[in-house]
Amino acid sequence: MRKLGITGLMLAVAIVFFWNFIALPAPRDWSAEQLELIRSLSIEQLPPLPSDTSNRVADIEASAELGQQLYFDTRLSGNRAVACATCHKPELMFTDALELAVGTGIGLRNTPSLVGIAYSPWYYWDGRKDSQWAQALAPLETSHEHASDRLQIVRLLNSDTGYQRRYAEVFGDLPAIPVSPISASPLGSNEQQEAWNSLEQTQQQAISWAFANVGKALAAYQRKLMPGSTRFDAYTEALTQSDEVVANAMLTPSEIAGLRLFIGEAQCISCHNGPLLTNHEFHNTGVLSIADQLPSMGRYDGIRIARNDPFNCLGEFSDAIPSACVELRFARDDNSLVGAQKTPTLRNISMTAPYMHGGQLATLADVLEHYNEAPLSMLSHNEAKPLALRPVQLRQLEAFLRTLTAPLATEEKWLLPPAN
Ligand code: HEC
Numbered sequence: 001m002r003k004l005g006i007t008g009l010m011l012a013v014a015i016v017f018f019w020n021f022i023a024l025p026a027p028r029d030w031s032a033e034q035l036e037l038i039r040s041l042s043i044e045q046l047p048p049l050p051s052d053t054s055n056r057v058a059d060i061e062a063s064a065e066l067g068q069q070l071y072f073d074t075r076l077s078g079n080r081a082v083a084c085a086t087c088h089k090p091e092l093m094f095t096d097a098l099e100l101a102v103g104t105g106i107g108l109r110n111t112p113s114l115v116g117i118a119y120s121p122w123y124y125w126d127g128r129k130d131s132q133w134a135q136a137l138a139p140l141e142t143s144h145e146h147a148s149d150r151l152q153i154v155r156l157l158n159s160d161t162g163y164q165r166r167y168a169e170v171f172g173d174l175p176a177i178p179v180s181p182i183s184a185s186p187l188g189s190n191e192q193q194e195a196w197n198s199l200e201q202t203q204q205q206a207i208s209w210a211f212a213n214v215g216k217a218l219a220a221y222q223r224k225l226m227p228g229s230t231r232f233d234a235y236t237e238a239l240t241q242s243d244e245v246v247a248n249a250m251l252t253p254s255e256i257a258g259l260r261l262f263i264g265e266a267q268c269i270s271c272h273n274g275p276l277l278t279n280h281e282f283h284n285t286g287v288l289s290i291a292d293q294l295p296s297m298g299r300y301d302g303i304r305i306a307r308n309d310p311f312n313c314l315g316e317f318s319d320a321i322p323s324a325c326v327e328l329r330f331a332r333d334d335n336s337l338v339g340a341q342k343t344p345t346l347r348n349i350s351m352t353a354p355y356m357h358g359g360q361l362a363t364l365a366d367v368l369e370h371y372n373e374a375p376l377s378m379l380s381h382n383e384a385k386p387l388a389l390r391p392v393q394l395r396q397l398e399a400f401l402r403t404l405t406a407p408l409a410t411e412e413k414w415l416l417p418p419a420n
């Protein structure tokens with residue numbers, strides 16, 4: 001009797017023990033294939049920053065310091081009130097919480113995050129710029145962003161001894177510029193263009209070179225903005241070490257269920273993949289056009305603009321040898337790119353609402369609702385298929401997306417305006 005009692009007790013303990021194991025959403029639920037997919041998203045997989053041969057000062061510290069000063073300087077704008085940091089705010093993961101950006105006027109697009117942006121081979125939602133330095137020049141001369149121009153910017157640098165010194169350290173002396181005209185650019189208003197045409201060609205060249213260098217310093221600064229390790233990354237790390245206890249302390253069952261959907265049934269990983277959760281490609285996801293605008297042609301127009309840009313990798317202001325401009329020379333170009341936008345990173349996504357190229361979707365719940373229905377695209381076709389997920393599954397996906405946020409892996413000093 002006594003013997004049987006003890007056996008019974010042991011059996012009961014064993015049953016309870018194993019039942020717990022079965023009931024828990026333990027990491028051992030992942031197949032080898034799933035584990036590989038999960039690991040491919042981890043920040044551990046982030047390679048070192050690719051070099052940018054079109055920008056020979058991309059990784060020079062003094063260049064990044066000059067770029068930081070330019071980044072936060074409102075004097076680079078027509079009304080002296082707008083800086084890059086006005087729209088790309090460090091405290092909001094370098095976004096602005098607006099549907100459409102506001103500079104000297106209201107813009108046409110939603111402000112994307114700049115964290116990890118140096119990994120991107122193309123810039124802007126439609127990829128109309130092929131380098132980070134060429135991108136940085138555009139807002140300076142756009143009438144609703146900084147509304148300045150290259151002559152005024154080079155004049156500002158010339159008038160400030162700090163800038164003179166810093167610029168000389170990286171690029172050599174600033175070019176001398178004429179007292180008049182005040183404002184001139186080959187882009188912009190008729191007056192600005194006329195003023196530009198009145199300059200000698202050698203002056204035009206020297207000004208455009210100094211302007212391109214401003215972009216190169218701004219790019220060097222932005223290369224510092226790197227994503228940090230999130231709760232999701234800690235979970236992946238624990239899975240790799242086969243440490244179930246730590247793994248399950250990192251993510252809740254609901255977050256793990258969301259991850260399962262993300263890499264499986266919901267197929268998010270087909271576009272949002274790799275450690276930045278983007279394939280850096282362009283896709284049509286059927287997002288409604290922006291109010292009062294025609295539907296965006298997206299990448300279809302973007303690649304054409306990039307090819308014709310005098311500041312592109314093959315242009316005279318680039319430091320690259322032409323054979324190094326592989327992205328530009330071999331870019332895909334076909335009708336499937338009509339209405340396609342660049343896949344954004346999902347790192348820090350909980351902090352960068354509203355979403356999509358026009359800020360059309362206010363919350364993550366709205367984004368997931370959109371993918372669940374996958375409406376017809378206004379131009380061409382929506383590449384994402386309807387998901388028909390249940391409300392609880394959408395909440396799980398959202399819970400997972402919220403695990404992808406963490407403070408930047410960037411020294412604090414780069415996140416503030418420089419001291420002097
Ligand atoms: C008025 C607000 C505003 C200002 C000022 C501004 N930006 Fe932007 N930025 C935007 C918007 C909006 C976009 C997306 C535009 C588009 O895709 O057509 C963008 C896009 C970018 C991108 C491309 C991101 C990507 O995902 O491809 C980079 C890089 C960038 N800005 C850096 C800068 C720098 C550097 C400055 C200062 C010289 C600057 N921005 C000034 C609003 C602004």
Ligand code: HEC
Nearest residue numbers: 266268271283287341342343344355356357367371383384
């Ligand atoms: C066919 C490729 C593709 C698939 C599949 C896909 N996405 Fe996207 N995602 C994109 C593109 C492209 C955009 C930008 C679209 C735009 O702005 O018009 C985007 C935008 C987003 C945004 C907004 C990002 C921002 O900064 O504004 C979120 C969040 C998002 N996707 C999450 C998901 C989730 C979750 C899934 C799975 C349910 C998913 N995506 C499936 C390509 C895709």
